[in-house]
Amino acid sequence: MDLTDLATFRAVAFTRSMTRAAEMLGTVQSNVTQRIRRLEARLGGALFDRGRGGITLTPAGLRLLPYAERIAVLVGEAGAAMRDDGTANGPLRLGSLETTAALRLPGLLASFSKAYPAVDLSIETGTAAELLVAVRAGRVDLAFVPAPIEGDDLESRVVVTEELVLITPPDASGLAALAGCRIKTLVLRIGCAYRARLERLVAAEGGSLRVMEFGTIDGILGCVAAGLGITMLPRGVAEPWQRAGRVAIHALPPADAMVPTHLVRRRDGFASTAVTRFLSHVAAASL
């Protein structure tokens, strides 16, 4: 079995087309066909059903796919492990919620980057669910996500606890005003972790929600300031806007408000020196 064959297999499974897999891999269709056929011959069974309108994985192919993924991840890590010479260098891929990125990371990354200039930091933002997928797939080394983390293949540590607050236009009253109303709420992304909390809270007060999705935090706050709706964000993100008098902040009952942020990583993944250093850097810094 050849690693190139496995990569080809993954590409075909992903695109469900040999032709598209070929261009994804930067090669020609006949090459893909040949590799797949050879792989099938070697393994002694069909991996794809060639049918009308594209090709689909056979049961055997379905069983092989997760192994192909795991092997690909492992091969990538093998190279990283070998290259790691005990000094913190190379890439360090972080994942984070947009709010965490805006609120907590700038100072942290600046000091870490100053301490370890040889590390290439990169940050990917997304919802908690997306980040966990990325960690599991090995696309990011570490991710900051709000609890809870399920699954024993991941290892996590609470690094900071955010206080979520309700954010309204400056003239609105607090939580009580939610009762019975039909309120427009503004969220960052559809899968946003804070959204569920906001929905629960509003529902508990007898209100109901309409949701608007935004791409940026400033966009949300700007619209709240303009009276378009309400939102729920960490206190630190909203405070500058409050001080400017553009929005009002309303504290929530602690049971609803406190969200621990975990720094999570794959348990069986390779912990590069850069990862190790970052973990202790986070532990030493007070976020």
Added chain:
Amino acid sequence: MDLTDLATFRAVAFTRSMTRAAEMLGTVQSNVTQRIRRLEARLGGALFDRGRGGITLTPAGLRLLPYAERIAVLVGEAGAAMRDDGTANGPLRLGSLETTAALRLPGLLASFSKAYPAVDLSIETGTAAELLVAVRAGRVDLAFVPAPIEGDDLESRVVVTEELVLITPPDASGLAALAGCRIKTLVLRIGCAYRARLERLVAAEGGSLRVMEFGTIDGILGCVAAGLGITMLPRGVAEPWQRAGRVAIHALPPADAMVPTHLVRRRDGFASTAVTRFLSHVAAASL
């Protein structure tokens, strides 16, 4: 990175010689040299120190080796997973203590083999520690080992509890006779799991041990019968010899005597249909 390169790397690391690695792989030395050099060039660092009297792994090579092993295991399992069509067939590799193999397995294997004739059973015997290594390395699918099992990468289930008994020549008295004596004991292998118990027991009575190592259970029992020393084995193994009047069996206090035998497997390993069937077969059978 090529899988063949990784295989040659493993072979060289294992044999600590390119020449011997070559013959292990069925190729020529120059080929091995070239592959290693190419691998080193691609990964950007030396894997071996070519020094006086053979070659040794560099730190980078040491870091790479466990990945090479894991990838090799995974590739093997990938093939098995793909081939598995839901019927129990193909190889099923079991590990067991010699005593368990003699006492518990014959009936079990006979009935399983009759129920699933397409499964190729093979058994490897060794000490508990050796068996756990074999399970972790993927050399065996399932192993029968005495407790305790440590590590959360393994999954185990108690399948039977053995009663260990003290075995002496027919004319000897029981445990009390150990006090203050210097006794020759007979064990199967140096790392034998029962040995530690025997030592503890004798030490508690104020005796001390000299150990003789044997290759077979019958060898041990024969020597005990001949008055050469004492041993400790599961009751079932010794009973035929007792009935023949050749040895005496002395029960031990239950706290020392009862040893649960676990059936253990890798948690993240691929459970072939044959493995699944064997597990339920064991659960159904009364050992």
Added chain:
DNA sequence: AATATCAAATCATTTTCCATGATGGTCGAC
């Protein structure tokens, strides 16, 4: 010091393998 020995590196040659582009076949849409 000369040399025998052993293992790895190097080199030239043969062989194998692979990517490519062209072509053919099949199925569905129009």
Added chain:
DNA sequence: GTCGACCATCATGGAAAATGATTTGATATT
């Protein structure tokens, strides 16, 4: 029917791998 999309097949040039012979280097032996 014909066109378009898609995969299979085939021949070929080129690249990479395996091979056997040779060289280099280190070590032990006398």
